Amino acid sequence: MEKKNFLVCLVGLPASGKSTFANKLKELLESKSNIFKVKIIDPDEIRENVVPGEFNHSKEQIVRRKSLESVRKALEAGIIAINDDLNYYTSMRHDLKNIADKLGLKCFIIHISTPLETCIKWNENRGKPIPNRVAINIAKKFDDFGKYNWDIPLANYDLSQLKDLNESIDKLIDIFIRNLKISEDLAKTNEFIRLSSNINNEKLDKITRDVAGDLIRNPNFSILKNKIIKYRKIFVKKKLNTDLSESEIRKKFNEYLEKNLNIKIS
Numbered sequence: 245m246e247k248k249n250f251l252v253c254l255v256g257l258p259a260s261g262k263s264t265f266a267n268k269l270k271e272l273l274e275s276k277s278n279i280f281k282v283k284i285i286d287p288d289e290i291r292e293n294v295v296p297g298e299f300n301h302s303k304e305q306i307v308r309r310k311s312l313e314s315v316r317k318a319l320e321a322g323i324i325a326i327n328d329d330l331n332y333y334t335s336m337r338h339d340l341k342n343i344a345d346k347l348g349l350k351c352f353i354i355h356i357s358t359p360l361e362t363c364i365k366w367n368e369n370r371g372k373p374i375p376n377r378v379a380i381n382i383a384k385k386f387d388d389f390g391k392y393n394w395d396i397p398l399a400n401y402d403l404s405q406l407k408d409l410n411e412s413i414d415k416l417i418d419i420f421i422r423n424l425k426i427s428e429d430l431a432k433t434n435e436f437i438r439l440s441s442n443i444n445n446e447k448l449d450k451i452t453r454d455v456a457g458d459l460i461r462n463p464n465f466s467i468l469k470n471k472i473i474k475y476r477k478i479f480v481k482k483k484l485n486t487d488l489s490e491s492e493i494r495k496k497f498n499e500y501l502e503k504n505l506n507i508k509i510s
Contacts, residue, residue, distance in 0.1 A: 248424060249280060249324045251315065251344040255331040256356030257383055258374040259367035261403035263288075265356055265413070266328040272413050273324060282324045285314045301378075308336075316343050334387040334395055341394060350424060354416070355389070355397040362404045398423070444487055451493045452476050459501070459509070468505055475504050 318325040344351035
């Protein structure tokens with residue numbers, strides 16, 4: 245795996261198995277490479293520090309803000325960040341994507357799609373740390389994926405149906421690696437295109453300046469100086485980022501001037 249960290253945005257209902265998934269993902273990521281550190285940003289831990297022993301909806305904005313700040317700090321430190329939060333609104337997922345985008349990193353959305361009925365059962369088994377009515381309300385408010393191109397999960401997992409969590413996450417990590425490799429290749433290609441375009445544009449600028457200068461210094465065309473300068477600028481703008489040889493640039497520019505100035509360039 246290339247030495248570049250990324251963000252994993254988990255999405256799912258309360259008690260859907262996100263924390264189980266996050267812990268196993270962290271374990272397997274770290275076992276595959278000693279290059280990376282992996283940090284799980286768990287809002288339950290933040291929530292416990294903000295309002296110990298109870299769920300207080302009025303404090304959720306504070307919990308959310310601290311969670312996002314923890315994600316940003318982890319990514320800036322070169323750590324793979326796993327955001328183990330509900331992220332049931334599109335805006336919540338977008339907040340995380342924005343953090344990764346600003347740092348030039350990938351954000352992978354993973355949907356833990358365990359059904360509500362199972363989540364309620366699991367929540368009861370663990371002593372109802374979140375009231376069932378909250379889980380039901382979140383399920384009703386859940387923003388569907390796909391409204392925006394970026395808001396499509398890389399993978400979906402119903403943990404109540406998974407037979408082998410390790411195998412599923414191993415396959416997911418392979419998908420992470422392939423996506424990171426594709427992004428790296430695209431970045432290299434874009435950089436090559438940018439550098440090539442800069443070289444071609446410098447060549448275009450120099451040759452058209454030379455041709456225009458020769459014409460302006462020619463007594464037969466010096467009266468057309470302002471028009472030659474004007475049409476040179478238009479020609480250069482049209483031909484920016486095109487891969488033309490020096491002879492092609494000179495030929496096409498001469499033809500362009502002859503047509504627009506109604507002159508004959510020998």
